[in-house]
Amino acid sequence: MSEVPRPTISRSRIEDLSDLIFGLALSIGAIELVVSTSAMTLKNAEIITAVAGFGFNFLILINVWSHYTSLASIVPIQTELMRRINMALLLLVAIEPYFFNILITSNSPSISQDVSAYYALDVGCMNLILGFFTHQLSVEDKKLISKELVQKYRISRNFTVGEGVLFLVSAIPIFWNIEIAGVQLRIILWIFSFPLSWMARYSKIFTKSTSGEQKESTDH
DSSP states (O other): OOOOOOOOOOHHHHHHHHHHHHHHHHHHHHHHHHHHHHTSOOOHHHHHHHHHHHHHHHHHHHHHHHHHHHHHTTSOTTSHHHHHHHHHHHHHHHHHHHHHHHHHHOOOHHHHHHHHHHHHHHHHHHHHHHHHHHHHHHOGGGOSSOHHHHHHHHHHHHHHHHHHHHHHHHTSTHHHHOEETTEEHHHHHHHTHHHHHHHHHHHHHHHHHHHHHHHHHHHO
16 A cells, blocks of 8 residues: 655745744844833933843844745755754744843843753754754755855854854853853853854855855866
């Protein structure tokens, strides 16, 4: 008796769902900003802190979204394994605003310590999944991209995994207990994750321009 083929979900449907979840995560952050500032006495310091927190969270989600969208059009996310990993990524994206909102609104040091660790694990796992997706493109045997772009995606993979590891390491309790200028070392490590994202982008540009120059020289 022949097996009935399992129905597949088209790439466009998966990408539409992903865009919806990323959009909702960003919208929740904006709504929480409005709610939190409306409940304040509108002191400048409180407003600046609230906006800075929203901006940080916005950059985290936008970096993940921009990286994800650049990969989703190439990585075969329709396969069973990749689809499940993709759903895990979307789950992490969906709960990220929940952790962040508790973190910036809690007045309890113990709750802030625990939730900040959960937040670090959440964002760290997001980046590890993106690193896994990027790794799939960097495997030459899969032939998902041209050989000229393999090195580009390997460099991007390394920076992305490094960013994920940085967040995971920051979840260790000692990084909350140590403060520099009144700021927990855990949060400082989060801030240092942005240069890793930017270096990953610049490495792509550099690798692309270098490969183009090599191709031109070969043609001549």
